[in-house]
Amino acid sequence: MSAQSSSFTIEQFYKAISQKKLIGGKCRKCGKIHMPPRPLCDSCLSKEFDWVELPKTGKLLTYTVIHVAPTQFQTMAPYAVGIVQLENGVKIPGMIKETPLDKIKVGMPLTLEFEECQQTQQWPQWPRYHFKPA
Protein backbone atom coordinates (compact mmCIF):
# COMPACT_ATOMS: atom_id res chain seq x y z
CA MET A 1 0.00 0.00 0.00
CA SER A 2 1.35 3.38 -0.93
CA ALA A 3 1.85 5.99 1.75
CA GLN A 4 -0.61 8.23 -0.05
CA SER A 5 -3.55 5.83 -0.11
CA SER A 6 -3.03 4.92 3.52
CA SER A 7 -2.89 8.51 4.73
CA PHE A 8 -6.56 9.40 4.31
CA THR A 9 -7.45 8.27 7.79
CA ILE A 10 -9.14 9.29 11.04
CA GLU A 11 -5.67 9.58 12.61
CA GLN A 12 -4.67 12.19 9.99
CA PHE A 13 -7.96 14.07 10.51
CA TYR A 14 -7.25 14.44 14.22
CA LYS A 15 -3.59 15.29 13.60
CA ALA A 16 -4.86 18.23 11.50
CA ILE A 17 -7.30 19.20 14.27
CA SER A 18 -4.35 19.45 16.68
CA GLN A 19 -2.85 21.91 14.19
CA LYS A 20 -6.19 23.80 14.21
CA LYS A 21 -7.15 22.70 10.71
CA LEU A 22 -10.45 21.09 9.69
CA ILE A 23 -9.83 18.83 6.70
CA GLY A 24 -11.53 16.16 4.65
CA GLY A 25 -10.55 13.87 1.78
CA LYS A 26 -11.96 14.75 -1.64
CA CYS A 27 -12.32 11.84 -4.07
CA ARG A 28 -10.44 12.58 -7.30
CA LYS A 29 -12.82 10.45 -9.33
CA CYS A 30 -16.33 11.33 -8.14
CA GLY A 31 -15.68 14.47 -6.10
CA LYS A 32 -17.29 13.27 -2.85
CA ILE A 33 -15.85 14.94 0.23
CA HIS A 34 -15.31 12.55 3.13
CA MET A 35 -15.37 13.50 6.81
CA PRO A 36 -13.76 11.51 8.23
CA PRO A 37 -11.34 10.86 5.38
CA ARG A 38 -11.29 7.20 4.34
CA PRO A 39 -8.88 5.11 2.26
CA LEU A 40 -11.59 3.82 -0.11
CA CYS A 41 -14.36 6.02 -1.54
CA ASP A 42 -17.70 4.51 -0.50
CA SER A 43 -19.37 5.98 -3.59
CA CYS A 44 -17.05 5.00 -6.44
CA LEU A 45 -14.41 2.79 -4.75
CA SER A 46 -11.58 5.11 -5.86
CA LYS A 47 -8.39 5.17 -3.77
CA GLU A 48 -7.26 8.59 -4.98
CA PHE A 49 -7.97 11.63 -2.83
CA ASP A 50 -6.88 15.22 -2.27
CA TRP A 51 -6.95 16.99 1.08
CA VAL A 52 -9.43 19.85 1.23
CA GLU A 53 -10.00 22.36 4.00
CA LEU A 54 -13.61 22.28 5.21
CA PRO A 55 -15.61 25.43 5.99
CA LYS A 56 -15.88 25.95 9.75
CA THR A 57 -19.38 27.43 9.67
CA GLY A 58 -22.71 25.77 9.09
CA LYS A 59 -26.19 25.31 10.51
CA LEU A 60 -27.53 23.12 13.28
CA LEU A 61 -29.60 20.20 11.94
CA THR A 62 -30.63 18.68 15.27
CA TYR A 63 -29.52 18.72 18.92
CA THR A 64 -30.08 17.30 22.38
CA VAL A 65 -29.17 18.27 25.93
CA ILE A 66 -27.45 15.40 27.72
CA HIS A 67 -28.34 15.15 31.43
CA VAL A 68 -27.21 11.58 32.12
CA ALA A 69 -23.59 11.60 30.99
CA PRO A 70 -20.87 8.95 30.85
CA THR A 71 -18.31 9.08 33.68
CA GLN A 72 -15.87 11.12 31.61
CA PHE A 73 -18.37 13.94 30.92
CA GLN A 74 -20.28 13.91 34.19
CA THR A 75 -18.93 17.22 35.48
CA MET A 76 -20.08 18.98 32.29
CA ALA A 77 -23.72 17.81 32.40
CA PRO A 78 -26.15 19.16 31.35
CA TYR A 79 -24.44 19.89 28.04
CA ALA A 80 -25.66 20.21 24.44
CA VAL A 81 -24.55 18.16 21.45
CA GLY A 82 -25.77 18.43 17.90
CA ILE A 83 -25.15 17.62 14.26
CA VAL A 84 -23.97 20.53 12.13
CA GLN A 85 -24.12 20.74 8.35
CA LEU A 86 -21.17 22.76 7.08
CA GLU A 87 -21.54 25.20 4.21
CA ASN A 88 -20.32 22.57 1.72
CA GLY A 89 -22.86 20.00 2.89
CA VAL A 90 -20.54 17.86 5.05
CA LYS A 91 -22.05 16.88 8.42
CA ILE A 92 -20.14 16.84 11.72
CA PRO A 93 -21.40 16.10 15.24
CA GLY A 94 -20.06 17.97 18.24
CA MET A 95 -20.78 19.76 21.49
CA ILE A 96 -22.41 23.18 21.40
CA LYS A 97 -20.81 25.57 23.90
CA GLU A 98 -20.56 29.31 24.66
CA THR A 99 -24.36 29.75 24.61
CA PRO A 100 -27.19 29.34 27.15
CA LEU A 101 -28.79 25.92 26.55
CA ASP A 102 -32.25 27.47 26.08
CA LYS A 103 -30.99 29.65 23.22
CA ILE A 104 -30.12 26.64 21.05
CA LYS A 105 -32.45 26.21 18.07
CA VAL A 106 -32.57 23.93 15.03
CA GLY A 107 -31.28 25.91 12.03
CA MET A 108 -29.09 28.31 14.03
CA PRO A 109 -25.72 29.22 12.44
CA LEU A 110 -22.70 27.76 14.27
CA THR A 111 -18.97 27.90 13.89
CA LEU A 112 -16.33 25.35 14.86
CA GLU A 113 -13.82 26.24 17.58
CA PHE A 114 -10.65 24.22 18.27
CA GLU A 115 -9.87 23.36 21.89
CA GLU A 116 -6.46 23.29 23.54
CA CYS A 117 -4.96 19.79 23.52
CA GLN A 118 -5.05 17.82 26.76
CA GLN A 119 -2.00 15.78 27.70
CA THR A 120 -2.87 12.14 28.43
CA GLN A 121 -0.92 8.93 28.12
CA GLN A 122 -3.90 6.79 27.15
CA TRP A 123 -5.17 5.97 23.69
CA PRO A 124 -6.80 7.83 22.07
CA GLN A 125 -5.20 11.27 22.28
CA TRP A 126 -7.54 12.91 19.80
CA PRO A 127 -7.87 16.66 20.34
CA ARG A 128 -11.34 18.12 20.78
CA TYR A 129 -13.37 20.85 19.13
CA HIS A 130 -16.84 22.27 19.69
CA PHE A 131 -19.39 24.51 18.02
CA LYS A 132 -20.44 27.99 19.17
CA PRO A 133 -22.90 30.57 17.79
CA ALA A 134 -21.53 32.10 14.57
Next chain:
Amino acid sequence: MKGKPLASIVSAGLSKFGKIDGLYARELFAEAAKEAYERCPNLDPKRDIKALFIGHMGESYEHQGHTGATAADWAGLLHVPATRTEAACCSSGVALKAAVYAVASGLCDVVMVGGVEKMTHRSTPEVTEFLAMASDFPFEQWHGITFPGLFALMATAHMHKYGTTEKQMAQIAVKNHYNGSLNPKAQMQKEITLEQALSSRVVAWPLKLYDCSLITDGASCLILTKPELAKRYTDAPVHIIGSGQASDTIGMYEREEFTSIRAAKLAAKTAYEMAGLTPSDIDVAEVHDCFTIAEIIAYEDLGFCRPGEGGRMAENGETALKGRIPVNTSGGLKAKGHPVGATGTAQAYEIYLQLTGQAEKRQVADAEIGLTHNVGGSGATATVHIYRRG
Protein backbone atom coordinates in the same frame (compact mmCIF):
# COMPACT_ATOMS: atom_id res chain seq x y z
CA MET B 1 -42.42 -18.19 -4.65
CA LYS B 2 -43.89 -15.43 -2.54
CA GLY B 3 -44.99 -16.34 0.94
CA LYS B 4 -43.21 -19.69 0.85
CA PRO B 5 -42.05 -20.65 4.36
CA LEU B 6 -38.27 -20.28 4.71
CA ALA B 7 -38.09 -22.00 8.09
CA SER B 8 -40.56 -22.96 10.80
CA ILE B 9 -40.53 -22.22 14.52
CA VAL B 10 -41.54 -25.38 16.39
CA SER B 11 -40.70 -24.21 19.90
CA ALA B 12 -39.47 -21.20 21.84
CA GLY B 13 -38.19 -20.30 25.28
CA LEU B 14 -37.72 -17.15 27.35
CA SER B 15 -36.11 -16.68 30.73
CA LYS B 16 -37.73 -14.32 33.20
CA PHE B 17 -36.70 -10.74 32.29
CA GLY B 18 -35.54 -8.35 34.98
CA LYS B 19 -32.86 -8.03 37.62
CA ILE B 20 -31.97 -11.69 37.99
CA ASP B 21 -29.35 -11.85 40.74
CA GLY B 22 -27.10 -14.89 40.90
CA LEU B 23 -27.59 -16.14 37.35
CA TYR B 24 -24.88 -15.53 34.77
CA ALA B 25 -25.51 -15.24 31.02
CA ARG B 26 -24.91 -18.92 30.30
CA GLU B 27 -27.29 -19.90 33.10
CA LEU B 28 -29.97 -17.51 31.85
CA PHE B 29 -29.62 -19.06 28.42
CA ALA B 30 -30.06 -22.54 29.93
CA GLU B 31 -33.38 -21.31 31.43
CA ALA B 32 -34.62 -20.27 27.99
CA ALA B 33 -33.41 -23.53 26.41
CA LYS B 34 -35.15 -25.56 29.13
CA GLU B 35 -38.51 -23.95 28.32
CA ALA B 36 -38.04 -24.56 24.59
CA TYR B 37 -37.27 -28.26 25.21
CA GLU B 38 -40.24 -28.68 27.55
CA ARG B 39 -42.63 -27.14 25.02
CA CYS B 40 -41.54 -29.64 22.39
CA PRO B 41 -41.55 -33.23 23.70
CA ASN B 42 -41.03 -34.65 20.20
CA LEU B 43 -37.67 -32.90 19.99
CA ASP B 44 -34.56 -34.78 21.14
CA PRO B 45 -32.23 -31.79 21.46
CA LYS B 46 -28.96 -33.73 21.52
CA ARG B 47 -29.93 -35.79 18.48
CA ASP B 48 -31.84 -33.23 16.43
CA ILE B 49 -30.25 -29.79 16.93
CA LYS B 50 -27.44 -29.37 14.40
CA ALA B 51 -26.26 -25.84 15.12
CA LEU B 52 -26.63 -22.90 17.51
CA PHE B 53 -26.69 -19.23 16.57
CA ILE B 54 -26.64 -16.82 19.51
CA GLY B 55 -26.75 -13.04 19.73
CA HIS B 56 -24.71 -11.40 22.50
CA MET B 57 -23.47 -7.84 22.54
CA GLY B 58 -21.00 -7.26 25.32
CA GLU B 59 -18.16 -9.28 26.78
CA SER B 60 -17.46 -6.38 29.17
CA TYR B 61 -20.42 -7.20 31.45
CA GLU B 62 -19.05 -10.55 32.68
CA HIS B 63 -15.50 -10.34 31.34
CA GLN B 64 -16.56 -13.23 29.15
CA GLY B 65 -16.36 -13.60 25.41
CA HIS B 66 -16.74 -16.78 23.33
CA THR B 67 -20.48 -16.90 23.94
CA GLY B 68 -21.27 -19.40 21.16
CA ALA B 69 -19.47 -22.38 22.68
CA THR B 70 -20.39 -21.43 26.25
CA ALA B 71 -24.10 -21.15 25.49
CA ALA B 72 -24.10 -24.40 23.49
CA ASP B 73 -22.51 -26.24 26.41
CA TRP B 74 -24.94 -24.84 29.01
CA ALA B 75 -27.90 -25.62 26.72
CA GLY B 76 -26.79 -29.27 26.66
CA LEU B 77 -25.64 -29.09 23.05
CA LEU B 78 -21.92 -29.68 23.50
CA HIS B 79 -20.01 -30.10 20.23
CA VAL B 80 -22.61 -28.52 17.87
CA PRO B 81 -21.24 -25.77 15.64
CA ALA B 82 -21.98 -22.69 17.75
CA THR B 83 -21.80 -19.18 16.29
CA ARG B 84 -22.14 -15.93 18.19
CA THR B 85 -23.40 -12.87 16.32
CA GLU B 86 -22.92 -9.25 17.42
CA ALA B 87 -24.81 -6.29 16.02
CA ALA B 88 -25.44 -4.29 19.21
CA CYS B 89 -29.17 -4.42 20.10
CA CYS B 90 -29.82 -6.36 16.88
CA SER B 91 -27.45 -9.20 17.82
CA SER B 92 -30.12 -11.91 17.93
CA GLY B 93 -32.04 -10.38 15.03
CA VAL B 94 -29.03 -11.15 12.86
CA ALA B 95 -28.64 -14.55 14.60
CA LEU B 96 -32.19 -15.30 13.43
CA LYS B 97 -31.29 -14.26 9.89
CA ALA B 98 -28.23 -16.57 10.04
CA ALA B 99 -30.39 -19.44 11.33
CA VAL B 100 -32.83 -18.88 8.46
CA TYR B 101 -29.89 -19.09 6.03
CA ALA B 102 -28.78 -22.38 7.66
CA VAL B 103 -32.21 -24.00 7.44
CA ALA B 104 -33.38 -22.56 4.10
CA SER B 105 -30.11 -23.56 2.44
CA GLY B 106 -30.88 -27.15 3.34
CA LEU B 107 -27.66 -27.55 5.31
CA CYS B 108 -29.36 -28.00 8.70
CA ASP B 109 -32.64 -29.76 9.51
CA VAL B 110 -32.99 -28.27 13.00
CA VAL B 111 -31.16 -25.35 14.63
CA MET B 112 -31.46 -23.38 17.85
CA VAL B 113 -31.26 -19.60 17.68
CA GLY B 114 -31.31 -17.21 20.58
CA GLY B 115 -29.70 -14.40 22.47
CA VAL B 116 -28.58 -13.39 25.94
CA GLU B 117 -27.37 -10.43 27.98
CA LYS B 118 -26.58 -10.15 31.69
CA MET B 119 -26.43 -6.44 32.58
CA THR B 120 -27.87 -5.48 35.95
CA HIS B 121 -24.89 -6.45 38.12
CA ARG B 122 -22.94 -3.48 36.67
CA SER B 123 -23.37 0.18 37.65
CA THR B 124 -25.42 2.53 35.44
CA PRO B 125 -22.35 4.53 34.27
CA GLU B 126 -20.65 1.23 33.31
CA VAL B 127 -23.72 0.04 31.40
CA THR B 128 -23.98 3.48 29.72
CA GLU B 129 -20.37 3.11 28.59
CA PHE B 130 -20.81 -0.48 27.32
CA LEU B 131 -23.98 0.43 25.40
CA ALA B 132 -22.28 3.45 23.83
CA MET B 133 -19.97 1.00 22.03
CA ALA B 134 -22.89 0.43 19.64
CA SER B 135 -22.26 3.93 18.26
CA ASP B 136 -19.31 5.55 16.48
CA PHE B 137 -16.38 6.07 18.84
CA PRO B 138 -14.16 8.70 17.16
CA PHE B 139 -16.91 11.22 16.34
CA GLU B 140 -19.96 10.43 18.48
CA GLN B 141 -18.83 8.92 21.79
CA TRP B 142 -15.65 11.01 21.82
CA HIS B 143 -17.67 14.23 21.73
CA GLY B 144 -19.98 13.25 24.58
CA ILE B 145 -22.89 11.79 22.62
CA THR B 146 -24.54 9.03 24.63
CA PHE B 147 -26.75 6.27 23.31
CA PRO B 148 -29.98 7.94 24.50
CA GLY B 149 -28.43 11.11 23.04
CA LEU B 150 -28.50 9.65 19.51
CA PHE B 151 -32.21 8.84 19.76
CA ALA B 152 -32.78 12.27 21.31
CA LEU B 153 -31.19 13.77 18.17
CA MET B 154 -33.71 11.78 16.11
CA ALA B 155 -36.55 12.92 18.39
CA THR B 156 -35.61 16.61 18.03
CA ALA B 157 -35.43 16.21 14.24
CA HIS B 158 -38.82 14.44 14.18
CA MET B 159 -40.44 17.09 16.37
CA HIS B 160 -38.99 19.86 14.20
CA LYS B 161 -40.01 18.31 10.87
CA TYR B 162 -43.40 16.80 11.75
CA GLY B 163 -44.56 18.46 14.97
CA THR B 164 -44.33 15.22 16.97
CA THR B 165 -44.80 15.97 20.69
CA GLU B 166 -43.34 14.81 23.99
CA LYS B 167 -46.87 13.81 24.96
CA GLN B 168 -47.17 11.48 21.94
CA MET B 169 -43.88 9.84 22.92
CA ALA B 170 -45.12 9.43 26.50
CA GLN B 171 -48.24 7.69 25.14
CA ILE B 172 -45.99 4.94 23.75
CA ALA B 173 -44.57 4.42 27.26
CA VAL B 174 -48.05 4.29 28.82
CA LYS B 175 -49.24 1.72 26.23
CA ASN B 176 -46.20 -0.51 26.59
CA HIS B 177 -46.30 -0.42 30.39
CA TYR B 178 -49.97 -1.45 30.25
CA ASN B 179 -49.05 -4.42 27.99
CA GLY B 180 -46.14 -5.28 30.29
CA SER B 181 -48.55 -5.39 33.23
CA LEU B 182 -50.18 -8.37 31.50
CA ASN B 183 -46.92 -10.23 30.84
CA PRO B 184 -45.72 -12.42 33.74
CA LYS B 185 -42.17 -12.45 32.32
CA ALA B 186 -41.88 -8.65 31.93
CA GLN B 187 -39.43 -6.68 34.07
CA MET B 188 -41.98 -3.91 34.78
CA GLN B 189 -45.44 -5.28 35.38
CA LYS B 190 -47.09 -2.07 36.43
CA GLU B 191 -49.05 0.60 34.62
CA ILE B 192 -47.90 4.19 34.50
CA THR B 193 -49.80 7.42 33.87
CA LEU B 194 -49.15 10.02 31.19
CA GLU B 195 -48.30 12.54 33.94
CA GLN B 196 -45.73 10.18 35.47
CA ALA B 197 -44.07 9.70 32.09
CA LEU B 198 -44.04 13.41 31.24
CA SER B 199 -42.72 14.49 34.64
CA SER B 200 -39.92 11.90 34.87
CA ARG B 201 -36.38 13.27 34.93
CA VAL B 202 -34.64 14.24 31.70
CA VAL B 203 -32.05 11.78 30.39
CA ALA B 204 -31.27 13.47 27.05
CA TRP B 205 -33.79 16.16 26.17
CA PRO B 206 -36.45 15.62 24.81
CA LEU B 207 -36.18 12.06 26.15
CA LYS B 208 -37.04 11.44 29.79
CA LEU B 209 -36.61 8.39 32.00
CA TYR B 210 -39.93 6.85 30.89
CA ASP B 211 -38.96 7.29 27.23
CA CYS B 212 -36.04 4.89 27.74
CA SER B 213 -36.00 1.10 27.77
CA LEU B 214 -34.68 -0.79 30.77
CA ILE B 215 -31.40 -2.36 31.83
CA THR B 216 -32.27 -6.05 31.96
CA ASP B 217 -30.98 -9.59 32.41
CA GLY B 218 -32.54 -12.18 30.13
CA ALA B 219 -32.28 -14.81 27.43
CA SER B 220 -34.47 -16.06 24.62
CA CYS B 221 -34.43 -18.88 22.07
CA LEU B 222 -36.33 -20.50 19.22
CA ILE B 223 -36.13 -23.94 17.62
CA LEU B 224 -36.20 -23.68 13.83
CA THR B 225 -36.69 -26.48 11.36
CA LYS B 226 -37.35 -27.00 7.65
CA PRO B 227 -41.05 -26.33 6.93
CA GLU B 228 -41.56 -29.86 5.61
CA LEU B 229 -40.29 -31.31 8.91
CA ALA B 230 -42.27 -28.99 11.20
CA LYS B 231 -45.21 -31.37 11.79
CA ARG B 232 -42.76 -33.96 13.12
CA TYR B 233 -42.28 -31.67 16.12
CA THR B 234 -45.56 -29.80 16.60
CA ASP B 235 -49.12 -29.46 15.33
CA ALA B 236 -48.85 -25.68 15.60
CA PRO B 237 -45.73 -24.35 13.91
CA VAL B 238 -45.15 -20.72 13.00
CA HIS B 239 -43.61 -20.21 9.57
CA ILE B 240 -41.05 -17.49 8.85
CA ILE B 241 -42.10 -16.18 5.42
CA GLY B 242 -40.01 -13.01 5.18
CA SER B 243 -36.49 -12.26 6.44
CA GLY B 244 -34.84 -8.90 5.78
CA GLN B 245 -31.61 -7.41 7.04
CA ALA B 246 -29.73 -4.25 6.09
CA SER B 247 -26.82 -2.10 7.27
CA ASP B 248 -26.04 1.62 7.30
CA THR B 249 -23.26 3.99 8.37
CA ILE B 250 -22.02 3.49 11.95
CA GLY B 251 -22.02 7.27 12.43
CA MET B 252 -25.59 8.55 12.53
CA TYR B 253 -24.39 12.00 11.46
CA GLU B 254 -23.40 10.67 8.01
CA ARG B 255 -26.96 9.65 7.11
CA GLU B 256 -29.24 11.61 4.80
CA GLU B 257 -32.03 12.00 7.34
CA PHE B 258 -32.48 11.59 11.07
CA THR B 259 -36.26 11.12 11.07
CA SER B 260 -36.23 7.54 9.84
CA ILE B 261 -33.97 4.48 10.00
CA ARG B 262 -33.01 3.55 6.47
CA ALA B 263 -31.68 0.07 7.34
CA ALA B 264 -35.08 -0.77 8.86
CA LYS B 265 -36.92 0.49 5.78
CA LEU B 266 -34.66 -1.63 3.54
CA ALA B 267 -35.04 -4.72 5.75
CA ALA B 268 -38.82 -4.25 5.76
CA LYS B 269 -38.93 -3.94 1.98
CA THR B 270 -37.04 -7.24 1.61
CA ALA B 271 -39.25 -9.01 4.15
CA TYR B 272 -42.55 -7.75 2.68
CA GLU B 273 -41.43 -8.74 -0.83
CA MET B 274 -40.43 -12.25 0.27
CA ALA B 275 -43.72 -12.68 2.11
CA GLY B 276 -45.77 -11.19 -0.71
CA LEU B 277 -47.54 -9.05 1.87
CA THR B 278 -48.12 -5.37 2.59
CA PRO B 279 -48.18 -3.48 5.92
CA SER B 280 -52.00 -3.74 6.09
CA ASP B 281 -51.70 -7.55 6.27
CA ILE B 282 -49.89 -7.46 9.62
CA ASP B 283 -52.07 -8.50 12.60
CA VAL B 284 -49.53 -8.01 15.41
CA ALA B 285 -45.98 -6.62 15.62
CA GLU B 286 -43.08 -6.40 18.05
CA VAL B 287 -40.96 -3.34 17.22
CA HIS B 288 -37.69 -2.02 18.62
CA ASP B 289 -38.81 0.58 21.19
CA CYS B 290 -35.40 1.13 22.78
CA PHE B 291 -36.73 4.70 23.14
CA THR B 292 -40.33 5.83 22.61
CA ILE B 293 -39.35 7.88 19.55
CA ALA B 294 -37.94 4.68 18.01
CA GLU B 295 -41.41 3.07 18.12
CA ILE B 296 -42.95 6.13 16.44
CA ILE B 297 -40.28 5.98 13.71
CA ALA B 298 -40.83 2.20 13.41
CA TYR B 299 -44.54 2.72 12.55
CA GLU B 300 -43.42 4.96 9.68
CA ASP B 301 -40.50 2.82 8.48
CA LEU B 302 -42.67 -0.33 8.47
CA GLY B 303 -45.41 1.44 6.50
CA PHE B 304 -48.05 1.21 9.26
CA CYS B 305 -48.60 4.92 8.61
CA ARG B 306 -47.14 7.66 6.41
CA PRO B 307 -43.88 9.46 7.36
CA GLY B 308 -44.62 11.97 10.10
CA GLU B 309 -47.84 10.33 11.28
CA GLY B 310 -46.33 7.96 13.84
CA GLY B 311 -46.96 10.33 16.74
CA ARG B 312 -50.64 10.68 15.85
CA MET B 313 -50.91 6.91 15.44
CA ALA B 314 -49.73 6.49 19.02
CA GLU B 315 -52.10 9.20 20.22
CA ASN B 316 -55.13 7.60 18.54
CA GLY B 317 -54.54 4.24 20.20
CA GLU B 318 -54.28 2.46 16.86
CA THR B 319 -51.44 0.29 18.16
CA ALA B 320 -52.97 -0.53 21.57
CA LEU B 321 -53.82 -4.13 22.46
CA LYS B 322 -57.35 -3.67 21.10
CA GLY B 323 -56.32 -1.28 18.32
CA ARG B 324 -56.13 -1.67 14.55
CA ILE B 325 -52.61 -3.15 14.72
CA PRO B 326 -51.42 -4.03 18.22
CA VAL B 327 -47.70 -3.26 18.67
CA ASN B 328 -45.47 -4.53 21.47
CA THR B 329 -48.06 -6.68 23.16
CA SER B 330 -45.22 -8.10 25.31
CA GLY B 331 -44.59 -4.67 26.82
CA GLY B 332 -41.73 -4.10 24.40
CA LEU B 333 -38.19 -3.16 25.35
CA LYS B 334 -39.81 -0.39 27.42
CA ALA B 335 -41.60 -2.63 29.95
CA LYS B 336 -40.73 -6.26 29.19
CA GLY B 337 -37.08 -5.18 29.29
CA HIS B 338 -34.10 -4.99 26.95
CA PRO B 339 -31.30 -7.49 27.57
CA VAL B 340 -29.76 -6.27 24.34
CA GLY B 341 -28.44 -9.53 22.86
CA ALA B 342 -31.67 -11.38 23.74
CA THR B 343 -34.10 -8.83 22.31
CA GLY B 344 -34.38 -9.94 18.66
CA THR B 345 -35.40 -13.51 19.43
CA ALA B 346 -37.45 -12.39 22.46
CA GLN B 347 -39.58 -10.40 20.00
CA ALA B 348 -39.96 -13.56 17.89
CA TYR B 349 -40.92 -15.48 21.08
CA GLU B 350 -43.86 -13.08 21.64
CA ILE B 351 -45.01 -13.43 18.02
CA TYR B 352 -44.74 -17.23 18.37
CA LEU B 353 -47.05 -17.06 21.41
CA GLN B 354 -49.47 -14.72 19.63
CA LEU B 355 -49.72 -16.83 16.46
CA THR B 356 -50.18 -20.06 18.43
CA GLY B 357 -52.82 -18.60 20.76
CA GLN B 358 -50.65 -18.79 23.88
CA ALA B 359 -50.38 -15.09 24.77
CA GLU B 360 -53.02 -15.34 27.54
CA LYS B 361 -54.24 -11.95 28.81
CA ARG B 362 -52.56 -10.11 25.95
CA GLN B 363 -53.73 -12.43 23.17
CA VAL B 364 -54.67 -10.66 19.94
CA ALA B 365 -57.80 -12.37 18.56
CA ASP B 366 -57.29 -14.36 15.34
CA ALA B 367 -53.69 -13.24 14.84
CA GLU B 368 -52.40 -14.95 11.72
CA ILE B 369 -49.58 -12.73 10.44
CA GLY B 370 -46.91 -11.25 12.74
CA LEU B 371 -43.84 -9.06 12.31
CA THR B 372 -40.68 -8.31 14.30
CA HIS B 373 -38.48 -5.23 13.83
CA ASN B 374 -35.07 -5.22 15.56
CA VAL B 375 -32.59 -2.32 15.36
CA GLY B 376 -28.90 -2.24 16.30
CA GLY B 377 -27.36 0.93 17.71
CA SER B 378 -28.78 4.06 16.11
CA GLY B 379 -29.68 2.06 13.02
CA ALA B 380 -26.44 0.73 11.50
CA THR B 381 -28.12 -2.70 11.52
CA ALA B 382 -31.77 -3.69 11.30
CA THR B 383 -33.71 -6.90 10.72
CA VAL B 384 -37.39 -7.39 9.92
CA HIS B 385 -39.04 -10.82 9.99
CA ILE B 386 -42.58 -11.77 8.97
CA TYR B 387 -44.36 -14.84 10.37
CA ARG B 388 -47.48 -16.80 9.44
CA ARG B 389 -49.48 -19.16 11.62
CA GLY B 390 -48.86 -22.73 10.38
